[in-house]
Amino acid sequence: MRKLNGSIKTSKISKSFSGKTVLKSIDLDIKNGEIFGLLGPSGAGKTTLIRILTGQLSPDSGNAFIGGTDIRKITGRERRCFGITMDDFGVYERLNCYDNLKIFAGIYGLSKANIKNALKKVGLSNAEKTAAGKLSKGMTGRLKLARAFMTDPDILFLDEPTSGLDPAAAAEIHKMILEEKRHGKTVFLTTHIMTEAEKLCDNIALLNDGKIVEYGKPKEICRKFNDKKTLKIHLTDGRDIEIPLDKNSAETVAELISTGKAETMHTTEPDLETVFMEITGKELFA
Amino acid sequence: MRNICVIFRKQVIDTLKNKTILIQFLMFPVLVIIMENAVKIENMPEHFFVKLFAVMFIGMAPLTCMSAIISEEKEKKTLRVLLMSNVKSAEYLIGVGSYVFIMCAAGTVIFAIVGSYSGVELAQFIMVMSVGIVLSELTGAVIGILSKNQMTAAGVAVPVMMIFSFLPMLSMFNETIKNVARITYSQQISDIINNIGVSGITAENIIVITVNFAAAVALFTAAYIKQFSAINRV
Numbered sequence: 175m176r177k178l179n180g181s182i183k184t185s186k187i188s189k190s191f192s193g194k195t196v197l198k199s200i201d202l203d204i205k206n207g208e209i210f211g212l213l214g215p216s217g218a219g220k221t222t223l224i225r226i227l228t229g230q231l232s233p234d235s236g237n238a239f240i241g242g243t244d245i246r247k248i249t250g251r252e253r254r255c256f257g258i259t260m261d262d263f264g265v266y267e268r269l270n271c272y273d274n275l276k277i278f279a280g281i282y283g284l285s286k287a288n289i290k291n292a293l294k295k296v297g298l299s300n301a302e303k304t305a306a307g308k309l310s311k312g313m314t315g316r317l318k319l320a321r322a323f324m325t326d327p328d329i330l331f332l333d334e335p336t337s338g339l340d341p342a343a344a345a346e347i348h349k350m351i352l353e354e355k356r357h358g359k360t361v362f363l364t365t366h367i368m369t370e371a372e373k374l375c376d377n378i379a380l381l382n383d384g385k386i387v388e389y390g391k392p393k394e395i396c397r398k399f400n401d402k403k404t405l406k407i408h409l410t411d412g413r414d415i416e417i418p419l420d421k422n423s424a425e426t427v428a429e430l431i432s433t434g435k436a437e438t439m440h441t442t443e444p445d446l447e448t449v450f451m452e453i454t455g456k457e458l459f460a
Numbered sequence: 461m462r463n464i465c466v467i468f469r470k471q472v473i474d475t476l477k478n479k480t481i482l483i484q485f486l487m488f489p490v491l492v493i494i495m496e497n498a499v500k501i502e503n504m505p506e507h508f509f510v511k512l513f514a515v516m517f518i519g520m521a522p523l524t525c526m527s528a529i530i531s532e533e534k535e536k537k538t539l540r541v542l543l544m545s546n547v548k549s550a551e552y553l554i555g556v557g558s559y560v561f562i563m564c565a566a567g568t569v570i571f572a573i574v575g576s577y578s579g580v581e582l583a584q585f586i587m588v589m590s591v592g593i594v595l596s597e598l599t600g601a602v603i604g605i606l607s608k609n610q611m612t613a614a615g616v617a618v619p620v621m622m623i624f625s626f627l628p629m630l631s632m633f634n635e636t637i638k639n640v641a642r643i644t645y646s647q648q649i650s651d652i653i654n655n656i657g658v659s660g661i662t663a664e665n666i667i668v669i670t671v672n673f674a675a676a677v678a679l680f681t682a683a684y685i686k687q688f689s690a691i692n693r694v
């Protein structure tokens with residue numbers, strides 16, 4: 175199959191549904207091989223943007239290019255280089271995991287070994303003969319990931335890949351996503367979990383009410399909003415103190431350390447969660 | 461061709477696990493074996509139950525199966541996943557359609573055996589049943605394609621199926637119903653089957669079936685163009 179360059183570029187993508195604007199002039203520039211995270215609360219327009227990029231929906235205006243090709247001109251054959259998981263993409267509930275993947279192995283001309291591999295990769299080898307409808311939510315998610323990964327796609331579009339999963343299951347999925355990146359895949363994921371984005375993504379965009387309100391590297395965004403610039407020190411006597419991060423504090427800090435009075439020290443750089451609240455005045459889990 | 465085979469194979473694997481579909485395929489063929497062997501009433505026409513159930517079978521099974529299979533895949537969005545994997549909508553429909561056809565053809569063979577058809581009469585019976593299966597499949601496909609989910613599909617498919625499968629039976633007892641039922645392909649197919657070995661196919665048979673066929677194809681084409689022109693409608 176022809177390899178697709180995984181870069182994604184959008185310019186002024188807008189979309190409304192019956193008069194209600196859901197995406198407002200979205201500009202993105204995602205490099206081949208990067209993990210990009212689209213963050214935002216429920217209803218921000220994340221899924222809509224994935225639908226547009228993957229050709230399930232057309233934008234009202236604006237342009238998008240994947241691997242340099244206008245998304246309007248991407249053929250069904252090229253779309254096979256996409257690995258897509260979305261919440262509403264179902265599985266064949268009466269068929270077992272193996273037979274579910276076998277359908278797509280048949281379409282893509284893959285072997286039995288490919289199916290076994292894919293199941294192993296997502297940790298479903300033992301559930302091979304289990305009907306997909308009997309799987310837990312987390313396992314269904316992994317089956318869908320196996321379906322998306324099995325075809326060795328060049329770009330992964332993962333819509334909330336860890337939503338509703340327990341932390342251990344989510345960590346498994348994070349590992350898989352990072353593994354795909356190591357193989358040079360571009361990953362476009364959406365999430366409303368800030369720590370997930372901080373951990374995985376090379377770049378993120380914060381989406382709020384259909385508009386991008388911040389865009390860049392997670393660390394840089396946090397640093398940008400670090401207006402307090404203080405050091406938080408937990409003392410051995412149980413007290414917490416905050417002292418400004420400047421020249422004048424050097425002596426105080428040195429003394430606290432040398433006298434063994436300081437137990438822990440942290441910078442007060444905000445996390446993405448706090449940044450998001452500061453920008454939008456909204457909590458992510460509203 | 462490969463994709464059609466994949467879809468066909470998927471349906472075959474699904475059959476044994478999908479009770480509602482399985483019942484559709486088995487109910488009348490099993491019923492005809494039982495009734496033909498168990499019920500013997502004086503003056504009853506020869507192979508009465510074969511002729512009765514054969515028409516009900518083709519009015520019911522292909523129609524409800526097509527609409528149930530397609531609407532379920534729309535509801536669960538598995539159809540969208542297939543289309544995103546570059547399976548063409550025509551390939552999908554041919555895959556599902558040929559599967560339903562073969563299952564119903566197998567049922568037809570049972571009817572043919574129980575009805576002890578042979579020679580020209582057998583050929584005539586298989587032919588007219590096949591035409592009925594295709595017409596019912598087209599009708600069921602239209603319902604499945606236009607429905608968002610299984611509930612709405614069943615809501616439309618059940619009454620439509622009742623018209624095509626029960627009118628020919630009711631028209632045996634009531635002339636008025638028969639006059640209305642004449643415009644349906646299932647009534648005409650019922651007439652042909654009842655006249656096998658007695659008299660030939662009439663002009664009315666052919667005309668009504670042809671008109672029904674043209675209407676089904678037109679509806680199917682319209683539904684197909686409407687729903688499959690954009691992936692987000694699937």
Ligand SMILES: Nc1ncnc2c1ncn2[C@@H]1O[C@H](COP(=O)(O)OP(=O)(O)O)[C@@H](O)[C@H]1O
Nearest residue numbers: 191192196214215216217218219220221222223
């Ligand atoms: N097909 C649709 N028709 C009408 N409104 C829609 C449709 N899809 C999404 N929306 C609306 O667009 C907004 C954004 O939805 P979505 O992209 O799913 O957000 P997110 O994935 O960030 O939760 C929501 O208010 C939703 O109700």
Ligand SMILES: [Mg+2]
Nearest residue numbers: 220221333334
């Ligand atoms: Mg969403």
